[in-house]
Amino acid sequence: MPEPSRLTPVAVMILATLREGDMHTYELVRLLKERRDDRLVPLQKGTIYHTVARLERDGLLAEVGVDRDGNRPERTTYTIREAGHRAVEEWVRAELPQIDRPSDFRVALSEAHNLDRAEVVDLLDARRALLLDSLDEHRAGLANAAERETPEQFLVELQRQSALLDAELAWQDSLRARLADRSLAWGIAEIPEHIKKKHRVSKETTP
Known part of the structure; x- marks a missing residue:
């Protein structure tokens, strides 16, 4: 597994989003932008697709199926692997105490609920x-x-x-x-069910 410090903030955000449930890259792009995560880091479609491919090569996520809807291109669905869960937690753990990398701190803070x-x-x-x-x-x-x-x-x-x-x-x-x-309230377990559904939060990701 890559060192946590070598993961980019975009990679961390992708992995953290997949902790909520399996999805294809198109859905990842849509959800990240819908949540305005581009306030934290630039989220270009090409960068996200490239990062997903790299995370798969590194063994942090895996394909779980390919869907085709009519004449649309095939869409590969991904799931986060155990190494990906650990990578998110370790990156947040490394970046949250820092004061000299403000942009990384903002991403770590946004994902701190994973700890x-x-x-x-x-x-x-x-x-x-x-x-x-x-x-x-x-x-x-x-x-x-x-x-x-x-x-x-x-x-x-x-x-x-x-x-x-x-x-x-x-x-x-x-x-x-x-x-x-x-x-x-902290952690997915403390979020009311109707709020989880509203924000598409589906997995228990925090102890």
């Missing part, structure tokens, strides 16, 4: 420590600049990043609290 609640809390705690270190560094830089009477016009980017880090910490602390006190 157990307690593990997500621990990973967010590890990320919080990195955020605090970065915030301290930015604040020290601003203080040093003030001592040197650096014109504020040269510091606006530093000020912005400090403000963003403050907001990120506040948001993450709120999320962690809701996970810890269980006020936030």
